[in-house]
Amino acid sequence: MATAKKGDKVLIHYTGTLEDGSVFDTSLAEDDCCNDSDCDCDDEGCGCETGPLEITIGNEDFFPQVEEALIGMAPGEKKTIVIPAEDAFGEYDEEEVFSISREQFPSDIDPHVGMELEFTGDDDEPIGVTIVEVSDEAVTVDANHPLAGEDITYEVELLEIR
Incomplete structure (x- = not known):
C-alpha cells in the first residue's frame, strides 16, 4: 500500500482540541451543526466545516508538525499530534495587553468585552485585538492570538493520496 511522502497532495480529516478536550477546529461536521440560529458557518473554524482538507x-499548508506526521501514513490511518504552545500560536505575552484612552477610541464604535477589532500597526500591518475591559476612561485590548499559551492536539486521518 502506498504511503504519503513529502510533496504528495493528500486529503485529510482533522480535529483540533485543547487540553480540556474542547474542539477549536475540525473538518468534520457536527451532528447538529448549523441547526442553531447562532451558528454562522461562514466563520472559519466555527466547527461546521464539512469536508476534508487538501x-x-x-x-506549510497546515501546521508543519501535522504535515511531518503524515509522512509514512497510508490512507485510513490516524495519528494524534500534540503541538506545544510555543510552536502553535505562541506563548501568552502580557505585553500584548494594553489600554487605549476612550478619547483615542473611534466614536462610532460602542466597545464591549469580547468584541474583536482590527487595528493598523506602526508598519501598516493589521493587528487583531479582543476587548478585555471597558471603563469610562479606557478600553483594554489583548493582541495575543486567542489560543496563545495553549498546547493543542490534532487528530488527523489520511483519507487519500492524490
Missing part, C-alpha cells in the same frame, strides 16, 4: 505535504 494539502501538499511540505508546503
Whole structure:
C-alpha cells in the first residue's frame, strides 16, 4: 500500500482540541451543526466545516508538525499530534495587553468585552485585538492570538493520496 511522502497532495480529516478536550477546529461536521440560529458557518473554524482538507505535504499548508506526521501514513490511518504552545500560536505575552484612552477610541464604535477589532500597526500591518475591559476612561485590548499559551492536539486521518 502506498504511503504519503513529502510533496504528495493528500486529503485529510482533522480535529483540533485543547487540553480540556474542547474542539477549536475540525473538518468534520457536527451532528447538529448549523441547526442553531447562532451558528454562522461562514466563520472559519466555527466547527461546521464539512469536508476534508487538501494539502501538499511540505508546503506549510497546515501546521508543519501535522504535515511531518503524515509522512509514512497510508490512507485510513490516524495519528494524534500534540503541538506545544510555543510552536502553535505562541506563548501568552502580557505585553500584548494594553489600554487605549476612550478619547483615542473611534466614536462610532460602542466597545464591549469580547468584541474583536482590527487595528493598523506602526508598519501598516493589521493587528487583531479582543476587548478585555471597558471603563469610562479606557478600553483594554489583548493582541495575543486567542489560543496563545495553549498546547493543542490534532487528530488527523489520511483519507487519500492524490
